[in-house]
Amino acid sequence: MDGSVVDAALEGLRLVFSWPWILYPLAGTVLAMLFSASPGLNSSSLMALAIPLTYAWDPLPVMLLFGAFVGGATFMGSVTAILFNIPGKASNAVTLLDGYPMTQQGRAKTAISCAATASALGSTFGIVMLIALIPVMREAAIALGPPEYLMLAIWGLTTLAALTGNSLPKGLIAAGVGLLLAFVGYDPRTAGLRFTFGFDYLRDGFSLVPVFLGLFALAEIIDLMASGRETLSGKQRSSELSGSAGDGVRSVFRNFGLFLRSSVIGTVIGIIPGIGSSVAGFIAYGHASQTAGADSKFGRGDIRGVLAPEAANDAKDGGALVPTLALGIPGGTGTAVLLGALMLHGLVPGREMLTDHLVLVFVLVWSLFLSNWVTSLLGLSLASPMAKLSTIRTSRLVPVILALAVIGAYQYRGQVADVICAIAFGILGYLMKRFDWPRIPLVIAMALATLFENNLHLTLRLQELGRIDIWSRPITLGLMALTLFSLLLPGALARWRRGRRDPKAAK
Amino acid sequence: MTLLVAGVLLLFLVQTPRIGLVAGRIPFVVLGLTLILVCWQLVRELVAPQRSSADTVSASHDVVQALRATAWIFVLLLAVLVAGVVPGAGLFCFLFLRFQADESWLFSLVFSIALSAAVYLIFDLFFGASLYSGWLPLP
Numbered sequence: 295m296d297g298s299v300v301d302a303a304l305e306g307l308r309l310v311f312s313w314p315w316i317l318y319p320l321a322g323t324v325l326a327m328l329f330s331a332s333p334g335l336n337s338s339s340l341m342a343l344a345i346p347l348t349y350a351w352d353p354l355p356v357m358l359l360f361g362a363f364v365g366g367a368t369f370m371g372s373v374t375a376i377l378f379n380i381p382g383k384a385s386n387a388v389t390l391l392d393g394y395p396m397t398q399q400g401r402a403k404t405a406i407s408c409a410a411t412a413s414a415l416g417s418t419f420g421i422v423m424l425i426a427l428i429p430v431m432r433e434a435a436i437a438l439g440p441p442e443y444l445m446l447a448i449w450g451l452t453t454l455a456a457l458t459g460n461s462l463p464k465g466l467i468a469a470g471v472g473l474l475l476a477f478v479g480y481d482p483r484t485a486g487l488r489f490t491f492g493f494d495y496l497r498d499g500f501s502l503v504p505v506f507l508g509l510f511a512l513a514e515i516i517d518l519m520a521s522g523r524e525t526l527s528g529k530q531r532s533s534e535l536s537g538s539a540g541d542g543v544r545s546v547f548r549n550f551g552l553f554l555r556s557s558v559i560g561t562v563i564g565i566i567p568g569i570g571s572s573v574a575g576f577i578a579y580g581h582a583s584q585t586a587g588a589d590s591k592f593g594r595g596d597i598r599g600v601l602a603p604e605a606a607n608d609a610k611d612g613g614a615l616v617p618t619l620a621l622g623i624p625g626g627t628g629t630a631v632l633l634g635a636l637m638l639h640g641l642v643p644g645r646e647m648l649t650d651h652l653v654l655v656f657v658l659v660w661s662l663f664l665s666n667w668v669t670s671l672l673g674l675s676l677a678s679p680m681a682k683l684s685t686i687r688t689s690r691l692v693p694v695i696l697a698l699a700v701i702g703a704y705q706y707r708g709q710v711a712d713v714i715c716a717i718a719f720g721i722l723g724y725l726m727k728r729f730d731w732p733r734i735p736l737v738i739a740m741a742l743a744t745l746f747e748n749n750l751h752l753t754l755r756l757q758e759l760g761r762i763d764i765w766s767r768p769i770t771l772g773l774m775a776l777t778l779f780s781l782l783l784p785g786a787l788a789r790w791r792r793g794r795r796d797p798k799a800a801k
Numbered sequence: 802m803t804l805l806v807a808g809v810l811l812l813f814l815v816q817t818p819r820i821g822l823v824a825g826r827i828p829f830v831v832l833g834l835t836l837i838l839v840c841w842q843l844v845r846e847l848v849a850p851q852r853s854s855a856d857t858v859s860a861s862h863d864v865v866q867a868l869r870a871t872a873w874i875f876v877l878l879l880a881v882l883v884a885g886v887v888p889g890a891g892l893f894c895f896l897f898l899r900f901q902a903d904e905s906w907l908f909s910l911v912f913s914i915a916l917s918a919a920v921y922l923i924f925d926l927f928f929g930a931s932l933y934s935g936w937l938p939l940p
Contacts, residue, residue, distance in 0.1 A: 463842045467806060470835030474813055474828060481824035488824055489816050512874070519870035520863055689902030690912070693894035696877055697916060701886055701924060704933050710882065717874055724867065729802035747827055 299429050299652065306656025310358065310664060318355050322362025323665040327673065330370040337367030339514050341631040342506040343698050345638060346706035349503070353639050357654050360635050361661025364615075364628055366669045368607050369413040373673060376405045376600070385607045388575040392592060392599025399595050400537060407542030408597050409604045410670040412553060415546065416605035417666035419557035420564065420612025421659055428655070431620035432648040440752035441764045443644075445773035447746040450623035453566070453780040455735045462781070465735045468726070472739025473746065475500055482744075483751065495711045502634045503706040505740060508719025509726075509733050510631060511699050516724040518688055539674065545597045546605075552582055552598060553605050560606030564613025564625055574610045575603035608666060615662070619643050619655055622745060630738050637741065803846055807839045873897060885935030887925070891917030 309315055329340040341363050348356050371386035376393035389409065396405040438446070455465030478489045479499030490496040546553055556578040563574040582602035583592040592599050614625030622643035624630040636643060641651055648655065703716040726733050756762045764770050813832055817825065876896060881889035895913035898904040904912075925932055 461842075463838050463845070467835055467838045467842060470831055470838065471806060471809065473831045474810075474835065477828040477831070484821060484824045486821050486824040488820050488828060489813055491812070491816065516867060516870045516874070519873070520867040687902070689898060689904070693890070693897050693912075694916060696874065697886075697890040697894070697920060700877060700881055700890070701920065701932065704881075704886065705924075708931065708933075710933060713878065713881070717878060720874065721871055724871075725802055725805070728863065728867070731802055750827060 299432075302652040303425065303656045305653045307660050309354065309653070309657050310660040315354070315358055316664075318358035319362040319661040319664050320668065322359040322661070323366040323668045323672075326363045326366030326665065327370045327669055330367040336371075336514070336627075337363050338627045338631050339511040339695075340367075341628070341635060342510040343695075343702050345506060345631070345635050346503045346702040348635075349638065349706055351639075353641060353651075353654055354657060356635065356639050357657045358661045360632055361658040362665035364611055364632060365417065365662040365665030367628065368417075368611065369410060369604070369666075369669045369673050372409045372413070372600075372604060372607075373406060376409065377402060385575055385610075388579045388603040389600055391579065392594070392596050395593070395595035396537070396597070396600070401541075401595065403537035403539050404542040404545075404597065405537070405600050407537075407539040407674055408545050408600050409542075410674040411543045411546045412556075412601045412604035413608040414667050414670035415553065416557045416560060417608035417611055418663065419554070419605075420561050420609035421663045421666075422612075423561045423609075424612040424615055424659060425656075427616055428648065428652075431616060432645070434620065438645070438769065439762070439767075440749040440756065441762065441767055441770040442773065443745060444749035444753050445770050445777065446621050446623060447742045447749065449773050449777045449780065450617075450621070450742060451735060451739055451746075452777050454738055455732070456780045456783060461730070462785070464731050468732055469735040469739040472736035473743050475505075475736075476740040476743030477747075482748070495709070495715075500715065500740070501706065501712065502638060502737075502740065504703050504712045504716035505719050505737065506631055506634055507699050507703050508716040508721075509723035509737055510627070511695070511702075512716060512720025513723025513727055513733075515692060515695055515699070516720060517727055519692060520724070520728075542597070546601055549598055549601055552585070552602055555581065556602040556605040557609040560609030561613040563606070564610035565616045566625070574606040578602040578606035611662060611666070612659075615659070619647055619658075622742070624738055624741075627734055630734055630741065633741055634737075803839060803842050807836075807843065810836050810839060869901075873901060881933065881935065883936055885937075886932040887917050887921045889935060890920055 310319060325340060326337050330337055341360060344359065344363070348359065368385065372389045372393065375386040375390040376397055379390050379394040393405045393409070396402065451469045452466070455469045456462050474489070476499065478496050479487070480497065481488055487497065559578045559581065560574045563577065579592075579599060579602050582598050583590065586592060586596070586598060590596060610625075614629045617623040617625055618629040618633055620643065622633065624633045633643065636647075641647055641654065699716065699720075700713055703713040704710065706712055723733055725731075726736075753762070753764065757764060810832065814836070817829060817832070820828070873893075877889070877893040880893045880896075883889065884892060891913040894916045895909050898909035898912055899906065920932075
């Protein structure tokens with residue numbers, strides 16, 4: 295690792311643990327834990343709410359805060375999965391398969407302490423991999439030109455469209471709509487207006503802030519209100535914790551090989567854009583159950599069924615930052631909102647971020663590291679009171695969150711029209727969620743549209759002038775092949791699954 | 802939902818004559834490809850099996866709840882536009898807690914005042930943010 299990377303890493307570490315900057319990741323961690331402990335709310339909603347409120351901040355506290363939001367979110371959803379059989383989010387769904395039976399057997403504390411330990415160590419693994427890959431990412435980013443960035447944008451969008459949600463056409467349509475929404479406003483080359491429908495507000499295009507607020511915060515609130523749930527978890531009281539915390543911690547070290555393999559799975563899955571965190575957990579769980587041996591009790595309270603997905607879920611965070619920071623291609627919802635926050639503060643992922651802003655990159659990484667450990671330690675000691683959050687009446691939370699969303703939307707540019715825009719996207723986001731349309735391709739298309747359009751123009755122009763030949767550039771051709779693979783993969787997977795369910799029909 | 806998306810794309814299509822060819826080259830291609838995909842999706846949905854009556858009953862219940870939720874958001878917007886962010890948030894909170902959540906008058910009033918006070922203290926005094934003051938000339 296070269297000296298500049300080491301220096302940047304040490305400077306980032308110093309900044310994160312210095313006073314008063316350490317207050318930001320600690321506050322961010324607590325906020326992320328509160329949000330992610332409540333089924334129906336998540337860290338993406340929290341980040342969407344925080345973007346407009348932190349718009350005027352310097353980049354350093356923003357990186358400290360948002361790194362903590364990413365890191366503080368994963369573990370607490372496991373607590374509700376283990377205690378109530380209700381996952382905080384999709385990535386925690388697999389933890390309940392063995393976590394909830396452990397609670398029913400009076401071993402809730404064992405399960406939670408195992409989850410906390412696996413989360414903390416898994417995230418450390420993912421972050422070590424991320425740091426090791428930063429020098430490689432820098433060299434790779436420098437080698438990329440307009441055709442490569444164009445194909446990266448296309449590959450990112452097609453992969454996300456293919457792998458998020460359960461329908462390739464819906465994903466591609468959402469991506470197309472996202473690109474069209476991003477084209478609204480002035481054309482950067484001719485200054486001509488596009489798709490403004492006569493509204494002055496649209497001359498500068500749709501801002502990402504009300505879009506994020508609407509799609510990820512307001513849509514979730516509408517869904518929460520529409521679900522008719524009286525409390526976030528649907529239960530009136532939380533469970534008491536029993537079991538042994540020491541047993542839970544020791545179980546991770548007793549199964550250290552499984553922990554390492556699960557962490558590798560999570561990191562690799564995280565690096566591939568669009569493959570959600572729930573996939574990492576399920577693959578790790580599947581691997582654990584297949585390699586369990588004669589003493590397997592998977593599905594009936596086997597602690598390895600908690601350890602494997604938790605390690606994978608948290609290792610994924612470090613992996614997901616690789617394409618986000620190096621290429622500007624987010625891995626999923628959380629990194630998509632993070633990408634929006636970075637861009638709004640003038641931090642452009644890619645070669646510039648990994649050279650001119652390397653210290654800030656490490657601030658983000660170390661903040662993520664700190665928040666994962668704080669979450670695990672606090673979550674372990676505060677699991678029982680935290681779990682009570684999910685029994686709070688939704689009617690008391692809704693006005694608070696709506697007020698925050700309205701303030702956030704207005705604060706960004708001081709325009710009431712931004713509030714109306716956020717509400718419109720909130721309704722759209724709810725409809726998309728209700729009718730099973732993926733939101734991620736839409737929002738990522740809006741974030742990548744400038745990269746896509748500018749590099750398409752540059753590539754076509756350079757090709758016309760004979761300065762480049764895209765058919766002789768191996769990275770470009772490789773990305774074209776990957777794009778084709780992404781488009782064909784869902785159909786192939788669907789046919790394979792149908793074949794496994796009904797071999798006769800497959801024949 | 803697909804019809805809604807198709808409608809949005811048609812709105813974009815109607816705008817295309819107003820855009821020059823240079824500025825519109827890439828958007829026109831994206832619009833064309835997306836329209837083709839929407840037509841394909843519409844055909845798939847027409848060919849797909851119909852929903853069961855149980856699904857329809859639960860869907861209509863969702864629609865009522867969702868419309869109610871959306872209506873409350875517009876109540877919030879109206880309250881903020883008329884009275885400003887601080888009083889508007891409190892007014893909305895009171896109305897929501899009393900008439901949607903069926904909380905007591907006292908609880909609704911106290912919670913709403915607390916919310917308005919918290920918004921004012923945190924955003925106006927602590928962050929120094931300039932909050933929208935609404936159409937009414939309130940102090």
